[in-house]
Amino acid sequence: MIKAENVQKRVPMAGSELEILKGISLEIKSGESVAIVGASGSGKSTLLGLLAGLDETSAGRIIINDTDLGQLDEDGRALFRGREVGFVFQSFQLLPALTALENVMLPLELKGEANAREQARHYLERVELGERMDHYPRQMSGGEQQRVAIARAFAARPRILFADEPTGNLDTRTGGHIIDLLFEINNQEGTTLVLVTHDMTLAQRCQRRLVLEAGELVEGN
Template sequence: MSSEASQGERQATTDNQAVADVPRGTVRQAVLHADKLSKKVTSGERSLTILHDLSLSVAAGESVAILGKSGAGKSTLLGLLAGLDTPSDGELTLFGHALSRLDEDGRAALRAGRVGFVFQNFQLLPTLSALENVMLPLELSPRAGETQTAAQWLERVGLGERVNHLPKQLSGGEQQRVAVARAFVTDPELVFADEPTGNLDPDTGGQVIDLLFQLNHEAGTTLILVTHDHALARRCDRCLRLDHGKLEAVLENIVPTAASIDEGAQ
């Protein structure tokens, strides 16, 4: 290999243009690696440490649950891992790119088409139809047949007859199904789910989660799930607990079948 080629490879992790040029699926061994992340916020004269010296590595195709009480910093951690926020200290590598070397536009370009999100409050645009909401990630990562692809995903989540409905015309469960379709429509390598059943009743939430895990399994997508629900967390390959700003393994986490989950287990 020539020195020019070697220099080009090194440069690929240091600028925004390289993000757009790297083919999807190039880095498969470790999708995400966090090294000694810390997050501090200042309010007046008071400094609060939310996350401290936190490290995590997630392999391609792995499903990881992050448990924690309300206020433990789970959503803050998810925002850092997704590059939506920046840490006070430490380094995060996503798809082989050190996020500290990318500006906000560069991080967005890195996520485009490769990362999907499912949020607790759905995050649908109220003036757009179900179909248009699902099409949004496709517009950020253009490809042929956007409308047909989005319609097919709405069909897959059971909303083939609701493509033209606005979010206010859909139930909570239906809105979250739209959000799930939106998360998977670009065939992403990584999906983040932040308390995806938090605003749903148990029966509806169970249906949405079954759908989420089914689609994730079929696509072989890497999944990082933030939740306070132990039963839901046990459906992942690995379970971690966020406590006092640090992650620790939940050793008793065994991957059961959906039918064997004890909803009352702790």
């Protein structure tokens, strides 16, 4: 489902270039759960962003479900993400002016889903927030906000879910509950799960771990 071929990423820096990723090649099968781990600065989040089509490679190819992301322009990648991909971020990225229900409904409405409200309610109930649907993010704890983000990600029924440090802003107990919910729904939905984490407890729940070191894949390919 996901294939990276000699992926490189370089960015300009002080008259030269900084090489963040150095020829990454990997494959992730449909329905697989994979953790990308490594020290800070190893290129984990950069790789996740490239795999998700949030950024462009400097060299190499990324192919998802027979679609070469390098052949798409920015609008094309945005359409592809809306159709195929879901996200869960460390910072939750909820819209503060919308309730939990409205935050989950928004991507569904943008896709033109006729039953957006029903789908949003269903997934909020699945993450145990049935009584908090009308609350705004500021009225919710960090763990509750992340549960809204998980409901939002799964409600669109993506084929692939990308998560960037999904427990990074949570205490250990709350983070453990979030991990349980993430894998419970992921297993039920059969979604491909690709996540970046420093949390080895979370990484060990995945079927496979990809280890990055200074921009190179040193284990798990």
